[in-house]
Amino acid sequence: MKEFTKLVTAVDQTTKTNQKIQALVEYFAQAKEEDKIFAVSILIGNKPKRPVKTSELREWTAELADLPLWLFEESYYTVGDLAEAIALMLPPQQNEHQLTLKETLELLVRLSDLPSVEKKKLIIGYWMSSDTAERFVFNKLITGNFRMGVSRQLVIKALAKYLKQEPTAIAHQLMGKWNPYEENMESMFSTESHLDKSYLPYPFFLAYQLDDQPANLGAITDWCIEKKLDGIRGQIIVRNKEIFVWSRGEELLTDKFPEFTSLQQTLPSGTVIDGEIIPWKDGKPLPFQVMQTRIGRKNIAPKYLKEAPLVMVAFDLLERQGEDLRQKPLEERRDLLKQLLASHPDENLLLSEAMDFSSWEEVSKFRENAREFQCEGLMLKRKTSPYETGRRRGNWWKWKTDPMTVDGVLLYAQSGHGRRANLFTDYTFAVWDGDLLVPFAKAYSGLTDKEINVLDNWIKRNTLEKFGPVRSVKPEFVFEIAFEGINASPRHKSGVALRFPRISRWRKDKSIQAANTKSDLLQLIDVQNS
Amino acid sequence: MLTFTDKGIYCKQADVYIDPWKPVKFAIITHGHSDHARSGMKHYLCHKETEPILRLRLGKDISTQSLEYNQTLNKNGVTISLHPAGHILGSAQIRLEYKGEIWVVSGDYKLMPDGLSSPFEAVKCHHFITESTFGLPIYRFPTAESVYGSINNWWQENASEGYNSMLIAYSLGKSQSILHHLDQGIGNIFLHGAVANVNNTYNEHGYNFPGVWVSPDMNRKSIKGAMIVAPNSALSTSWSSKFPLLRKAVCSGWMQLRGARRRSAVDRGFVLSDHCDWNQLNEAVLATGAENIYVTHGYQATYAKWLSERYHLNAVEVKTQFEPAINDMD
Numbered sequence: 100m101k102e103f104t105k106l107v108t109a110v111d112q113t114t115k116t117n118q119k120i121q122a123l124v125e126y127f128a129q130a131k132e133e134d135k136i137f138a139v140s141i142l143i144g145n146k147p148k149r150p151v152k153t154s155e156l157r158e159w160t161a162e163l164a165d166l167p168l169w170l171f172e173e174s175y176y177t178v179g180d181l182a183e184a185i186a187l188m189l190p191p192q193q194n195e196h197q198l199t200l201k202e203t204l205e206l207l208v209r210l211s212d213l214p215s216v217e218k219k220k221l222i223i224g225y226w227m228s229s230d231t232a233e234r235f236v237f238n239k240l241i242t243g244n245f246r247m248g249v250s251r252q253l254v255i256k257a258l259a260k261y262l263k264q265e266p267t268a269i270a271h272q273l274m275g276k277w278n279p280y281e282e283n284m285e286s287m288f289s290t291e292s293h294l295d296k297s298y299l300p301y302p303f304f305l306a307y308q309l310d311d312q313p314a315n316l317g318a319i320t321d322w323c324i325e326k327k328l329d330g331i332r333g334q335i336i337v338r339n340k341e342i343f344v345w346s347r348g349e350e351l352l353t354d355k356f357p358e359f360t361s362l363q364q365t366l367p368s369g370t371v372i373d374g375e376i377i378p379w380k381d382g383k384p385l386p387f388q389v390m391q392t393r394i395g396r397k398n399i400a401p402k403y404l405k406e407a408p409l410v411m412v413a414f415d416l417l418e419r420q421g422e423d424l425r426q427k428p429l430e431e432r433r434d435l436l437k438q439l440l441a442s443h444p445d446e447n448l449l450l451s452e453a454m455d456f457s458s459w460e461e462v463s464k465f466r467e468n469a470r471e472f473q474c475e476g477l478m479l480k481r482k483t484s485p486y487e488t489g490r491r492r493g494n495w496w497k498w499k500t501d502p503m504t505v506d507g508v509l510l511y512a513q514s515g516h517g518r519r520a521n522l523f524t525d526y527t528f529a530v531w532d533g534d535l536l537v538p539f540a541k542a543y544s545g546l547t548d549k550e551i552n553v554l555d556n557w558i559k560r561n562t563l564e565k566f567g568p569v570r571s572v573k574p575e576f577v578f579e580i581a582f583e584g585i586n587a588s589p590r591h592k593s594g595v596a597l598r599f600p601r602i603s604r605w606r607k608d609k610s611i612q613a614a615n616t617k618s619d620l621l622q623l624i625d626v627q628n629s
Numbered sequence: 630m631l632t633f634t635d636k637g638i639y640c641k642q643a644d645v646y647i648d649p650w651k652p653v654k655f656a657i658i659t660h661g662h663s664d665h666a667r668s669g670m671k672h673y674l675c676h677k678e679t680e681p682i683l684r685l686r687l688g689k690d691i692s693t694q695s696l697e698y699n700q701t702l703n704k705n706g707v708t709i710s711l712h713p714a715g716h717i718l719g720s721a722q723i724r725l726e727y728k729g730e731i732w733v734v735s736g737d738y739k740l741m742p743d744g745l746s747s748p749f750e751a752v753k754c755h756h757f758i759t760e761s762t763f764g765l766p767i768y769r770f771p772t773a774e775s776v777y778g779s780i781n782n783w784w785q786e787n788a789s790e791g792y793n794s795m796l797i798a799y800s801l802g803k804s805q806s807i808l809h810h811l812d813q814g815i816g817n818i819f820l821h822g823a824v825a826n827v828n829n830t831y832n833e834h835g836y837n838f839p840g841v842w843v844s845p846d847m848n849r850k851s852i853k854g855a856m857i858v859a860p861n862s863a864l865s866t867s868w869s870s871k872f873p874l875l876r877k878a879v880c881s882g883w884m885q886l887r888g889a890r891r892r893s894a895v896d897r898g899f900v901l902s903d904h905c906d907w908n909q910l911n912e913a914v915l916a917t918g919a920e921n922i923y924v925t926h927g928y929q930a931t932y933a934k935w936l937s938e939r940y941h942l943n944a945v946e947v948k949t950q951f952e953p954a955i956n957d958m959d
Contacts, residue, residue, distance in 0.1 A: 111887065114894060166766055167938065173931050174765045183887055187767040235887075248891075521888060548892075 102130050103138055103200045104233045110248055119249060123257035134200040136287060139258065140279040141200075143251045146243035150210035151218050153181060153242060159219055163226070164188045176568040179516040182238030186231050196228040207240060252489060262288055267488045270302040275349055297338040300345040301371060301417050301425065302488040306478065306495035313459045313498065316479065323429060323482050324462060325451045326474035327497055328412055329387045329584070330377030331394070335359060335411060335448075337366040338421075344376075355394060358409050358447045365443050369421030372436070373486075374413035374451065384473045386628075387598065388586050413440065414451035414478075417486055425486035432486070462498075469500035470627060475583065476500045502581035502599075503623060505615045506606055508536055509576045512558045513569045515543070523558045523570070524551055526602070528580055530593060532617040539593035539620060540580050545602030554605075577609040578602050585623050595620045630707075630725065631732050631756070633923075633947050638734060638758065642727050643707035645674075647734045657709070659736025660720035661686060661801055674702070676711050678719030678834070682801065685830045698747065714738035715749030716903050717802030718831065724752050732756040733917060739902065740909040743773045743806040751916035758923040758947075759914060762904045763882050764932035770882060770906040776899050777810035780878075783897060787876050788816050788854035795869060797895065798880040800824045800860040802903050805831065807880065808838045811856060819843050819852065821859035821868070849873065864895070882906070915940065923947045 109122040123142075127135055141147075161171040171188065178184040198206065206225070210218050222241075226234055239245050255273065259266040262284075272287055275298065316322065332347040342363035344353045353359075356376065378385040378393075385407065393403040416436035417425055424432050433453070440450050454477075456462045462477065469476045476499035484494035507528030515524035525543050529536035546554065554576075562570040581603040588596035594617065632639050637649030637656075646653045652669035659665050659675075661682035666675075668687045675683060677695040684691065696702060698721065701710045706728075711721035716737040723734040731754040738760075740749045763770075780796065787794045798804045800823035808828070811818060818840040820828065825842035832838060840858065843849070849872050861879075863869045869877070877895040882902030884890050890898035905913060914922055914936060922944040924933040929946040936944035 111890075112897060114891075114896075164766060167935075170766065170931065170935055173928075174767045177765055177928075178767055178886055179888055184767060187769070187885070516888075521886065522892075 100196075100198055100200050100203050100229075100233060100236070102126060103134065104236045106138070107236050107247055108232050116253065119253055120257045120260065123249070123254065124261050127257065127261040131199055131201075132284065135284050136279045136282055137201050137204055139254060139273075139287075140277075141240070141245055142247070142249050142254045143273060144245065145279075146245065147204055147207050147240060148211060149241065149243050150207050151215075151222065151241065155215065155219070156181070156185060156222070156238070156241070159223060160185045160188055163223065164190055172567070176514055177521050179514060179521060182242050182244070183235055185226075185238050186234035189226050189234060192230050193227045196225065198225075203237065203240065258288070264288065267302065270488055271299060274299045274302060275345065275351060297341070298336065298343045298351075300334040300336060300343070300349075301373075301423075301486070303332065303334070303347050303373070304487045304495060305347075305490040306480075306497040307490060307492050309479065309496040309498040313462060313479065316459075316496075319456060319459055319462070321482055323433065323480045324454045324456060325414060325478045325480070326454065326472065327469075327476045327478045327499065328375045328377050328384060328451075328473075329475045330375040330384075330390065330412075333374065333376045333411065334417070335362065335366075335370075335372045335374070335413075336418075337363055337370045338368055340364070340368060352394075355399065356409055357399065357404065359411070362445060362448065365445060366439075367420060367443075369418055370439070371416070371418035372411070372413045372448075373415035373417055374411040376409055376411050378407040379410040379412075379449075380408060386586065387584065388596075410447045410449050412449045412451045415486060428483045428485065429480055430482040466498055466500050499583075502583055502603070503585065503627075504579050504581050504603060505530065505539075505620065505623070506577050506609060506613065507540060507580050508574045508611045508614045509554075509572060509578060510536055510538055510574060511569055511571050512554075522551060523555045526578075528578060529574075530615045530617050530620060532593070536574060537593045537617060539591070539595060539617075540582070540597050540600040542578075542580055542600045542602050545581075546605065550605060574611050577606040577611060577614050579604045579606055585620065585627060587621075587624055593617055593620065595624065630727050630730055631734070631758070640707060640725055640732075643704040643709065643725065645704065645707075645709070647723055648736065657723050658683065659714065659723060659734065660716055662717075662737065662799075665736060674709075676719040676721045679721070680719075681830045681834055682719065682827070685826065698750075712752050713747035713750050715740060715742070715746055718746050718805065720746060720802075722750075722752060724754065730755055732758070733919070734758045735760070735913070737762075737904060738913070739905045740913055741770065741773055741906075743903065744777075745806040745809045746802075749913070751913065754917050754919050756921045756923070757914060757917045757919035758925065759910065760904070761910065761924050761927035761929050761932040763885075763902065763906050764910055764924070764928040764935075766907045768882060768885055768906045769908055770885065770900050770902055773806070773901060776880075776901045777807070780807065780810075780880075780899055780901075781812045781815065783876075783878065783899075784811070784815050784856050791853060792874045792876050793852055793855050793857060793872050795857040795859060795872065795875055795877045796880055796899075797859060797861055797864055797877065798901075799903075801827050803880060803901065804828075804858050804860075805836075805838055806903075807901070808840060808858060811839070813839055816854040816856060817841070817852070819855055819857045821857070821863050823860045823862070824858050914942070921945075 106122055106126040110119050157171055161168045175184040225237060255266050255269045258269045334345045336343040340363055344356050344359055346352050378390040389407045393407045416432050419435055466477055479496045479498060481494045507530055509526055510529040511527035512523040513525040515522055527538050528540050529538045558572050561573045564571045580600050582597040582600040584598035586596050636646055636651040636653055638647040645655045645657055647657045648659055648665040649656050650667055654671045656670035657674045661679050666683055673683055673693040675695055677697055680693050680695045696711050698711055698713050701708050708726040710724045712724055714720040714722045714736055716739055725732045733752050733754040738749055742748050784794045798807055804824045820840040820842050828838040878897035878899055879893045879895050880899045880901040882904055884898030884900045920943055922936055922942050925947045933944040933946045936942045
């Protein structure tokens with residue numbers, strides 16, 4: 100555990116990618132063999148099951164530190180991170196333990212089944228035999244929120260360097276759900292282990308938002324242009340008469356999509372299709388929200404299958420007859436995809452049509468009105484492009500239509516977490532309903548650090564009331580809120596729910612009287628759904 | 630005897646203000662930091678070592694008088710004296726006594742010795758005014774001595790890899806206590822103008838702080854393995870980016886929190902403060918024996934509630950002109 104804590108501290112102390120990779124490589128070179136696979140698992144974001152309630156952790160800490168619980172809570176709001184708050188408030192270390200990372204994780208697994216008194220004894224024992232840095236890491240393992248400035252991509256790069264393999268091979272091996280208790284470095288990464296994992300998807304190729312004029316991309320004839328649909332990006336894999344449906348978030352969602360079950364019989368073995376899974380009825384897409392309620396269910400009732408029938412709109416073929424096609428040009432992969440869909444027709448598997456534009460101006464015009472065509476913009480893909488790994492610039496671009504916007508009044512503020520701890524960065528905005536302000540959106544992002552500081556200072560001086568970590572403030576400032584979609588929602592006071600709300604700018608030029616109204620929002624829904 | 634007015638803390642009997650933020654006739658200044666020592670006062674009273682700093686920052690022609698620690702001054706029957714606050718060189722707590730009633734305004738202070746300023750002395754009183762910048766139990770600082778050690782190790786490590794090191798610290802106070810403890814055997818020391826100005830003033834009064842001012846025409850390309858000390862304002866300007874191969878660190882009590890460390894976007898954060906941490910605050914308050922505690926500047930509501938609840942003191946929150954922003958380099 101000492102080495103792992105040292106790694107976390109080293110990574111935390113630098114903002115430079117190369118130094119982080121260096122620290123990871125050094126860790127892999129020095130750590131106990133049995134620990135390494137657990138470190139990989141934790142660092143790419145797998146969480147151990149939470150063995151205790153966080154409310155218990157708070158109580159135990161307050162008790163040990165001889166602090167009233169309210170003071171613990173106040174301090175926690177300031178830190179903005181429970182694991183860190185606990186580590187900082189515990190009394191000084193008393194002795195030293197010798198547990199490894201693996202043993203520590205095993206201890207946490209064991210805790211789950213113990214009565215509360217036993218849990219308390221073991222956790223306090225661990226705390227009191229660790230220093231602040233180690234307590235922090237231990238608490239992070241317990242609370243299961245281990246985002247420590249190491250991205251998956253970084254772990255892949257470090258492993259590739261340490262194991263002397265290609266990053267793409269490592270990325271592939273790390274896909275999907277795997278259990279560190281059943282694997283080791285050998286079974287995960289040795290070249291022999293690559294063969295028998297037929298359920299694994301390929302790492303997804305992701306596009307950046309186009310921030311340039313499309314004219315700079317060159318001749319339009321070099322590009323394949325498709326609608327960008329609003330659904331769940333996924334891969335359908337058929338191998339050995341079995342089907343696996345993976346989401347881009349690397350969740351295995353096969354059971355959620357009974358619509359695709361029959362494909363395991365009809366598609367040839369060794370087929371991997373990339374596409375967008377969306378709700379579809381009467382020849383056109385339905386809004387994303389329709390699918391969202393269905394995905395959240397454990398068991399999908401027939402009602403949902405009928406209300407929100409899903410299809411995959413396929414846009415790429417990554418594997419055909421067991422052969423990896425990713426290095427072939429897109430144009431060729433698409434031809435093979437078309438042939439495949441033609442010879443194996445299925446009502447739940449559609450082809451993403453390449454659209455016919457004669458100029459970038461035409462493309463631009465279509466993008467502006469994309470919502471009228473039930474899409475959120477366009478995908479621009481170079482016809483000669485291979486299927487790359489991860490998010491890359493150059494060959495694939497997404498070009499989303501401009502978001503909708505509404506001007507709202509800042510009504511509540513809450514302090515943020517992590518980098519934004521102790522700063523008021525989470526805001527609630529309101530629109531007018533008669534002469535009342537009703538909250539309609541929460542937004543966390545979109546302001547610059549400088550604007551955040553200015554606003555934070557103003558909020559502290561203009562607080563009306565405090566409710567725990569939340570403060571209500573004097574209605575004074577108007578912000579433009581951008582979002583991707585809007586739907587009626589009986590659960591919200593304003594009667595609407597927004598998709599991806601964020602702040603697009605601070606409207607210092609506007610008084611609160613000039614903010615939008617609830618009826619403006621309802622009108623937006625009508626326009627969108629017409 | 631003391632009241633909190635929109636001009637600052639006021640003593641009616643002596644007709645004096647302490648650290649006022651608007652122009653008044655007679656101002657007693659606890660120390661030279663700009664949120665305590667403001668311009669525009671007819672007359673200033675401060676500790677002897679603060680006087681040259683006031684002249685440096687507020688102008689040569691200001692009217693001042695100074696006292697040694699524990700020396701007394703009588704004004705309209707009020708006995709006024711200054712006592713070490715341990716915050717920076719010359720920082721003072723202000724003690725006022727009138728007809729047996731004693732008040733102490735502590736200004737900014739700390740109990741942990743920094744190895745340079747006169748260590749804090751607890752002054753018995755009935756009414757104690759305390760700041761609460763770090764008045765939460767998450768703030769428990771390592772000893773300054775151990776932090777100086779870490780700083781020298783960091784500098785040594787950087788120098789051995791051919792890097793320069795830059796420490797970001799408040800130009801008045803923290804810069805000097807760091808400079809006083811840097812291991813000059815490791816390499817050369819360079820100073821930002823703001824730090825150099827303060828050093829010059831102190832050096833004229835018997836101190837000897839090391840370091841060479843980085844003048845605009847200096848060739849910085851040849852600087853290697855050196856330590857550069859600069860205030861926070863230098864961080865965002867091109868001044869700091871002109872040094873070759875540079876690693877930066879911020880010295881501040883706020884560096885206790887990971888969020889603040891990451892926000893500062895430098896290579897290291899050293900937890901080094903010239904304020905009290907949680908334990909020091911509690912120790913100081915109890916040591917005064919005061920029954921009435923006025924909590925300002927920081928987590929005043931929380932800390933006042935804690936003092937009332939835990940120690941049954943008559944502790945109240947005093948709203949000051951502003952809440953400190955986290956990026957103040959305390």
